Amino acid sequence: MTLGRLLIVGGGQSGLAAARAGRDRGWEPVVLEAGPHPVGSWPAYYDSLHLFSPRRFSNFPDYPFPGPAEGYPHRDDVVNYLSDYAMWLDVDIRTNARVTQVTADPSEGFTAMLADGARVTGDVLIAATGSFTNPHAPQVPGRDEFAGEVLHVADYRSPEAFAGQRVLVVGAGNSAVQVAHELSHTARVALVVRDRVRFAPQKIAGRDLHWWLARTGADFLAPRVLSRIVKGTPVIDTGAYRTALQSGRLEQRGPFARFTPHGVVWPDDTREDVDAVIFATGYRPHLPYLTSLRALDEAGMPRHQQGVSTVQPGLGYLGVEFQRSFSSNTLRGVHRDAAHVITALARQRRRIRR
Numbered sequence: 001m002t003l004g005r006l007l008i009v010g011g012g013q014s015g016l017a018a019a020r021a022g023r024d025r026g027w028e029p030v031v032l033e034a035g036p037h038p039v040g041s042w043p044a045y046y047d048s049l050h051l052f053s054p055r056r057f058s059n060f061p062d063y064p065f066p067g068p069a070e071g072y073p074h075r076d077d078v079v080n081y082l083s084d085y086a087m088w089l090d091v092d093i094r095t096n097a098r099v100t101q102v103t104a105d106p107s108e109g110f111t112a113m114l115a116d117g118a119r120v121t122g123d124v125l126i127a128a129t130g131s132f133t134n135p136h137a138p139q140v141p142g143r144d145e146f147a148g149e150v151l152h153v154a155d156y157r158s159p160e161a162f163a164g165q166r167v168l169v170v171g172a173g174n175s176a177v178q179v180a181h182e183l184s185h186t187a188r189v190a191l192v193v194r195d196r197v198r199f200a201p202q203k204i205a206g207r208d209l210h211w212w213l214a215r216t217g218a219d220f221l222a223p224r225v226l227s228r229i230v231k232g233t234p235v236i237d238t239g240a241y242r243t244a245l246q247s248g249r250l251e252q253r254g255p256f257a258r259f260t261p262h263g264v265v266w267p268d269d270t271r272e273d274v275d276a277v278i279f280a281t282g283y284r285p286h287l288p289y290l291t292s293l294r295a296l297d298e299a300g301m302p303r304h305q306q307g308v309s310t311v312q313p314g315l316g317y318l319g320v321e322f323q324r325s326f327s328s329n330t331l332r333g334v335h336r337d338a339a340h341v342i343t344a345l346a347r348q349r350r351r352i353r354r
Contacts, residue, residue: 005027015318016038019031019091048182151278176280254267
């Protein structure tokens with residue numbers, strides 16, 4: 001006899017982690033994945049993407065990542081890993097099952113309505129759809145007048161299309177610096193940042209940074225505690241990125257004031273012709289299917305505490321950045337969040353039954 005049906009919206013790394021945690025704790029997981037494969041957004045990331053954590057720190061419990069333990073997996077390696085993991089889990093995963101709305105009833109639990117008209121019910125629900133489908137970019141005056149290309153890093157694939165161009169990459173995180181660096185080999189690139197890029201060495205005393213994070217417990221620190229220690233999100237660097245900035249091959253500038261038809265205006269009123277602007281400015285949770293539950297705030301963000309809804313009993317979240325720790329929305333950390341959320345929902349269900 002199971003604890004009940006665990007309904008999971010999203011079949012990427014967060015959804016699979018939820019299914020594993022639920023299965024191991026006596027739930028009957030049903031995963032609803034909008035795409036054709038249970039691999040989340042990984043196939044859509046840019047072509048050169050490699051994880052910043054080695055394989056030994058990038059796998060789920062009891063399921064090693066194939067390949068050299070100290071190597072850094074490519075995007076396609078992650079896709080294959082998640083696909084194989086989904087088969088190994090041997091739970092009910094339904095692909096091409098896009099959820100359009102979820103309703104809740106105190107006695108009947110949750111009902112997920114699908115785009116094809118089908119309905120799937122569950123006793124508790126985990127929203128694990130992540131944020132990749134909702135890229136965030138600031139509203140800069142004049143953008144509609146700009147004749148060049150404006151895109152988010154979510155739509156960037158490779159540098160070939162930008163060869164010989166003047167490109168601005170907006171952002172100071174790992175993706176922004178990695179993309180700007182690879183573009184700088186064939187294009188004239190400026191990294192546009194509000195403050196400055198902060199670096200963390202990929203290896204310290206011969207060991208990967210993630211070994212030290214695990215050894216010291218920093219990977220488990222709550223975001224509010226970590227923010228007092230580290231200002232901003234550091235870019236993990238072998239030394240290549242810092243060298244490119246210091247040499248001038250990769251330029252670093254403050255934010256531009258506005259677009260013009262052919263470029264941008266910098267704060268000192270100088271104008272520059274620009275061919276393309278790539279925003280690497282992050283993502284926001286995208287949970288429109290929860291609107292009827294009133295589980296979101298005015299900005300569409302989930303009302304939660306460490307992944308457990310504060311307004312809707314039986315509802316949990318996974319894949320929210322810094323949900324419980326620095327590593328929450330990562331392959332190496334999401335399983336810990338999954339265990340926490342599943343345990344909390346089980347407690348809620350027991351209280352409701354009593």
